[in-house]
Amino acid sequence: MTQGVAKDFSHLYSDETKSRMPSQLKSIIHYFNDPNLIFLGGGLPMSDYFPWDNLTVESPLPPFSNGIGAKPSGDDADTCQIHITKNLEESQKGVDIPLSRSLQYGYSQGQPEITKFFKEHHSLIHDMKYENWDVLATIGNTGAWESVLRIFCNRGDTILAEQFAFSSSISAAEAQGVNVFPIPLDEHGIIPSKLETILDNWTEGAAKPKLLYTVPTGQNPTGSSLSFDRKEEIYRIAQKHDFIIIEDEPYYFLQMEKYEKDPANRVVKSYADHKEFIQNLEKSFVSIDTEGRVLRLDSLSKVLAPGTRFGWIVGAKDILARILSLQEMTIQAPAGFTQSIIAGTMNRWGQEGYLDWLIGLRHEYTKKRDCCIDALYKYLPQVDYIKINPPIAGMFFTVNIDASKHPEFATKYGSDPEKVEKAIFDRSIASGVLVVPGNWFKSQGQTTPPQPEASFKSEKPNEIFFRGTYAAVPLDKMTVGLHRFGDGLYEEFQLTK
C-alpha cells in the first residue's frame, strides 16, 4: 500500500556529503554499451583479457527437503548447477550476469539482475508506504553503516544507539568523532518512553541527534527483539525530534517461536504457504515509514555467507543517491564473482525458493537455540542471581549475573563488577570456552555527548552479562562448551552442584 513520497532530509547531511560533487567521468560509463558509439572514454580493459573463461558453482535446490545443511547429491532433482561464461546463452539473459559485465567496471548501484531480485524480495516482505524508494547494493552492513555515518555526520555530531550495541558499529562512529548517546533497552529492545524523555529534555541549544542506530531483531549483543508497538512509538519520536532511523537487520530472518522449556510443548512451526511465513515475521521500521526517514540495512552475511560481502540498503532514492556517490569513491561496486554467483543462484531458486531457504534456516536456528538454552538450564547454577535469557531471534543468548552476589565481591574484587566479569572470562578461556563480556558492548564511548547529564546510569550497576552464540559450532560441541561455562560459574561463585 504505497501512498506518500519521501521528504527531503538534506538538512541532516554532513559537510562531506554536501561537498561531494557528482563525477563527470562516471557519467560517461553509460555510453560503454551504446552500439552507435565507439567508447574511447575510460580505462576499461577488454573482457578478452579477463583470464577466467567460465565459472561453475553447485548449490542445493529448493525446497531443500533434507534441510539447508544437506550437501547437494549431484542429482538434477536437488542440485542446482550454475554455469556462467563471459557471454551468455540467450536463455540465461535476465537470469545470469555474464563475466564480461560482472568483472568489468560499471553498475556501481549493483547489477540489474541482482538488485531486481532483492527489490522484489523486499516488496514481498515489507509493505512500503511511499513511492520513491529503491535498493542499493553494498558490501554488507558493516561498510553500509560506516558510509551512512559519513553521509549524515560531522565530527561533533551525536547519534543514538542501544545502551549495549555491536562494538564495531559504535567504534566506527567514535572514530569519526561522532558522539554516541546510549538509550536504555530491555528484553523487548529500546524503551520508547525513556527515549522520548531523553530527547524532550535535550540540553537547549545543543545539536540534536541525527540518527538512531538500532538492530531491532535479535539485537547484538543482548539478543532482544523490538516489538512492533515500540517501533511505532519510536518512529513517532523520530518524527517529533527529526532524526533518521537506521535499522541494521542482518538477523531479521532468524526469527523463531518463543523458547519452551518443556520439549513436549515445542512445535516445529510449519507454514501453510509462504504468505503465512511472511505474516509471521515482525513488521519492520521501513514498513512503517511514510516519509523516507528509515534506512534499512540488509545483508546476506547471516543467511547465505559472510564472505559474499554483499548486502543492500533500502530507503529513499535521494539518500541512496548520496550513498552511491560515496560508494563510487570507495568500493565502486560489490565484487563481480559475488554478483554473478548470487544472481545465478537466486534467479534459479526464485523468490519462492529463497523463502524456502529462509524457512529452513529458521528451523535450523530454532533447533540450535533450543539445544543451547536447554544446556544453559542444565549446566548453569540454578541461583536467582544468574539469569538466562532465551532469545526469540538472532544468533545470541545472554546470561546476566549480579556480580555483588559473588562471595568475594568486596574482598577480592573491591566491589568492582567488571573485575568479576574479567575473572569469569579468564576462567572460561582457561577451561576452553569463549563467551564475550557484556561490557565490551557498552555504547557509552570515549567521546562526550553535548550534555553533562548524558552519561548513562545503569539501573543495576552490579549486573554484568555474557554474550554467547549458538551459531558458530555444531550442537554437540556447543553443549560441551556450555558445560564448561557452567562449571566455571560453579567454581567462581564457590557453589556446589
Place this chain on the structure above:
Amino acid sequence: MTQGVAKDFSHLYSDETKSRMPSQLKSIIHYFNDPNLIFLGGGLPMSDYFPWDNLTVESPLPPFSNGIGAKPSGDDADTCQIHITKNLEESQKGVDIPLSRSLQYGYSQGQPEITKFFKEHHSLIHDMKYENWDVLATIGNTGAWESVLRIFCNRGDTILAEQFAFSSSISAAEAQGVNVFPIPLDEHGIIPSKLETILDNWTEGAAKPKLLYTVPTGQNPTGSSLSFDRKEEIYRIAQKHDFIIIEDEPYYFLQMEKYEKDPANRVVKSYADHKEFIQNLEKSFVSIDTEGRVLRLDSLSKVLAPGTRFGWIVGAKDILARILSLQEMTIQAPAGFTQSIIAGTMNRWGQEGYLDWLIGLRHEYTKKRDCCIDALYKYLPQVDYIKINPPIAGMFFTVNIDASKHPEFATKYGSDPEKVEKAIFDRSIASGVLVVPGNWFKSQGQTTPPQPEASFKSEKPNEIFFRGTYAAVPLDKMTVGLHRFGDGLYEEFQLTK
C-alpha cells in the same frame, strides 16, 4: 637489499586515525580455529549453511603461447581447472582457500594464500630497502586511496597531486574537505624543480601538505610516465618537506617500448628470461624508500579484471595496521569468492606464470597503442597546433590542441578555450566516438589551498586536450572511432584534407 627500518609517521595521522581504538571483539576471532577452545564468541554462521558446495573456474595456463586473449581449449596442456570445495583435499593446502574459510568472517588483512603470493611477487619486482614492510589486501586502488586519505587527512589539510589527475581521486579528497594543490607535469611526469620551489615557498605558518598523490606509470589522464631520476628527486623533496608519497600504480605492468612511427623500426620485445623483463621495468618509488614514507597501491583491475575488486597496499607495517583498523569497519575483507578464485589461479600459474601473463599483456597493449597512434597520425589534421602524444605506458593517449588557433576562437567562442573543448566533445559524441575533455581532470578543485598564490597558472592557457584510450575496444573499432574524431577536428577547425 633490505637495510633500514621504517620511521614513525604517526605525527601525520588524522584525528580520526588517532581516535580509532583497536576492537576487542575483532581480537577474539583468532580463537575461532583454536582446536582446544569452543568458540561461542561471535556470530559466525556454520559453513554447513553456506549454500555453495563447490566452485570451479577455468583459466588459460602459462606460458599463454597463443596470447593472453586466447580461450582455453579445454586440453590439459593449456587449460587450468580450479575446483574449490568447502573443505580441501590435502594436496590443495597452501594453494587454495577452502570456501568454508573464504566465505566466513576473518582474515581482514587478506587470506594467507593470497597475500603470500603477492608479497613474493612484490619482492621479485621491487628491491625493498627496509625491513618492516608488508602487504595488505584491499578492494582495489579507488577504495585504498580513499582510506589512505582518511588515515592522514583532517578537513582543511592539503595534499599535492599532478596538475591533471584522475578525477575520482581528486573528488575523494575534496569531499573530505582536503585541499588539492596541483603540481605541474610534462611528458615525464611531475617536474621536481617546480615541486621544490612550491614547497620552499610555502606560506609561512600554513600547514604543509601531508601527501603527494601520483600515478607514476601511464599517468591518468595524461599518459605520461615519471622517470626514475625524477622519482629520486621527488623522494628527496618528500624527506625535506616531510610528506608521504602515495604511488597509485594500476598501469605499472602496461609499460611498453617507445612508439616508432615507422613500422619497420618496431621490434616485438622478447626477453631472454623473466629477470630481463623485470630489469626492463621502471623502478618504483617504494623501491627507493628507506624509511617507510611511500605507500604503493597495486591492483588487479587492469591486469586481470576490474570486477575482482582486489588489490593490495605495500608499505610500512605501522601504517598498514592503521589502514587495516579502518578496513575492519568498512570492507571487512575482500570478497571470499574473489579470494578463492585468485589464490587458486595464481598458485597454479606460479610466480613465473604470472610474469608470463604480464609479458603477454605488455605485448597486447603495445600492439593496441601502436595501432592507435598510427590511426591518430593518419586521421587527425597534420597541423602544428594539434599535437599527438604517444605514451610509453598505460591505457591512455592525449591529443593537445591550441584552441586559440580555432578560426572562430574570438568570435564564436569568446576566446574561451573551454568552449572550444566543449564543442569538439559534443561533435565527437554526435559523430559516434567518445573521448574525454582534459579539463575534467584539473586537480585544482573547489577547495582553497592555504595560500592565495596557490592557484595553478597554466603556462599555455589556451591549450586544451582530450584523453582517449586504446584499452576498451578492439583494433578495428578503435580505428573507426579515431577516424570519426579526426573528421570532427577537420570540420571544427574548418580544415580540408
